[in-house]
Amino acid sequence: MANSWVNSAERIGSDLHLEMSGPGGRRTALIRALREAVRDGRLAPGTRLPPYRSLAADLGVARNTVADAYAELVAEGWLTARQGSGTRVAERAEPLRPAARVPKRAPPRVRGPRHNLLQGTPDVSAFPRAAWLASYRRALQQAPNEVFGPGDPAGRAELREALGEYLARARGVRTEPGRIVICSGFAHALRLLFGGGVLRGPLAVEAYGLGFHREILADAGVRTVPLPLDEHGAQVDRLGRERAVLLTPAHQFPTGGPLHPARRAAVIDWARARNGLVLEDDYDGEFRYDRRPVGAVQGLDPERVIHIGSVSKSLSPAVRLGWMVLPARYVEDVLAVKGEREAWVSVLDQLSLADFIVSGSYDRHVRRMRQRYRSRRDRLVAALAEHAPQVEVTGVAAGLHAVLRLPPGTEASAVKAAAWQGIALDGLAAFRHPDADMAVSDGLVVGYATPSEHAYGPAVEALCGALPPPSTGDARP
Incomplete structure (x- = not known):
């Protein structure tokens, strides 16, 4: 016999799986299933069972079959039946032992450092909870019904429009919403671009950077070629036959210097001459303290630079939201890699960030x-x-x-x-x-x-x- 779900609204308010199987007729199978449900703790002592009619309708059996099963279990002591109280699981002096389960292992207690000065994380205690909650509520209240259906692999139009305006104003990026693709962060962008075969190596990278990013590239079969660094940033004059170069021009990570203006121009000249590409990791470009933030390299040539950013430093790494500003020729390829059912960033989070930006809360x-x-x-x-x-x-x-x-x-x-x-x-x-x-x-x-x-x-x-x-x-x- 098939397994059945008991979901009558008249019972305890939650579903109960009864396995109606094994030898014998339906009455025997129901008795066996109810015993097992009590024995393994799914029906706790004192739980009220559905009326005959409701359970019979849920299981597709005759009402008398349920009545006979209840009566048999009452006689055996599994159930009790009282006028006005219905049929309940019997109270026992000792609780029934639930089915054997794999014991849960207590998570190991890791004694962390007294002082955490590791790079890469903002002050998480400063997350703007009230403002973010207000944006989330507005986004949820104003969201059209189609938001809760299949999404757009490029990301919500509301967020791409908000980012287009913000990046132009704050970072000097030249783009339009149709050339922005939402992702979950810089690592996700690398996986889409190189893991999906949109771009290929060899890729020039700065001699100092995150090993995690190099591992992603290595997993995609991309050979990385280190560029030496000095007080003016990456020595882009050392670029050769690489197809692309990955830079952190606003604030080299981790050494801390910006890419010199002459080298910013030189790397664009290299990309034009070699039909190459510049990947710009703008990981903390908003945070400059001695002067106004340096604008994005992408503004020098939008068709030769992929500008990549996220909110991991400005808001929180827990808000898995980032973006790629792409040259027009790469948009369709990136969307094809994302696919129609790619595990996209939450649409509600995208709408919340859009509101957060438009309302001025992000600034x-x-x-x-x-x-x-x-x-x-x-x-x-x-x-x-x-x-x-x-x-x-x-x-x-x-x-x-x-x-x-x-x-x-x-x-x-x-x-x-x-x-x-x-x-x-x-x-x-x-x-x-x-x-x-x-x-x-x-x-x-x-x-x-x-x-x-x-x-x-x-x-x-x-x-x-x-x-x-x-x-x-x-x-x-």
Whole structure:
């Protein structure tokens, strides 16, 4: 016999699966199924069962079949029946032992660092909950019915229009909504572009960057060629036969310098001459503290640059929303890779971000966080000047992290000393491309945005105490 679902509104208000199978007739099968439901705990003591008529209708059996099954189970002590109270699972002195289950393993207790100064995360305690909730409510209330059906692989038009206006105004991007494709972040963009075969290697990359991104490219069969870095950014004059180059021009990650204006122009010239492509990772372009943010390279030639951004630094990495601003010739190819049933970003989140931008809440949040992060960077620089004057903060005043230049040969010991003090941070060497010719310098990458506001002061104090002491040659009067 087929399995059946009991879903009568007159019973306990939730579905119950009864397996009507095995030898014997329907009465025997129903008795067996109800016993099993009580035995394995799906029908708890005291649970009221559906009336005969309701259960019979749900199971497609005669009413007398249910009545006889109930009567048999009452006689056996599994059920009780009282006038006005209906038929219930019998109360027992000892609860029935549920069916054997795989015991749940308690998650291991991981004792984290006392001070988290890892790069890559904004201050999550500063997430604009009230403003985001207001945008979410408005988006949900105003959403047309078709929002809850199959989506558009390019992303909601409302968000692409809002992003087109915002990116033009804040980042100098030249585009239109039809050339914006929504994704879940930079890593997702790489998978779509290279994993889907839209672009191929070899790909030039900066000699220092996220190893996670290099792994994604390697998994897609893309060979990456490191470009040396100096105080003016990537040495784009070293570009050769690569088909594309991946850059962080507004704020090189992690060393912290912007790409020099002459090199911005030079990389566009290279792309035009070689029929190449520039991938622009604009991961924290809004956060510049000593001057107005540098505009996007994409504005120099929209047909030679793919501009990629997300809200992982400006809002939260938990809001899985990013975008690609594509040259016209790549739009259809990217959408084909996404497919008609690709696991897209939540449409409601897209509509919420669109409202968040249009309402001005996004600009207000970015301005507020820009002030907060600038203050934190200033506090870090001041603390180092007082307690560790031998350590220099390199790069421009921007972003969510800073690089502390250390004396040669001291990086590994400094990372270890920080760990002993309960400080989580990375050494600069952790971001070096394995094929890079030479190291930039010894240094620590300090994520000053990561701690909450109350935890930042103690973290900086602990960091200063963990830094290597000045050598005789470093002593300052």
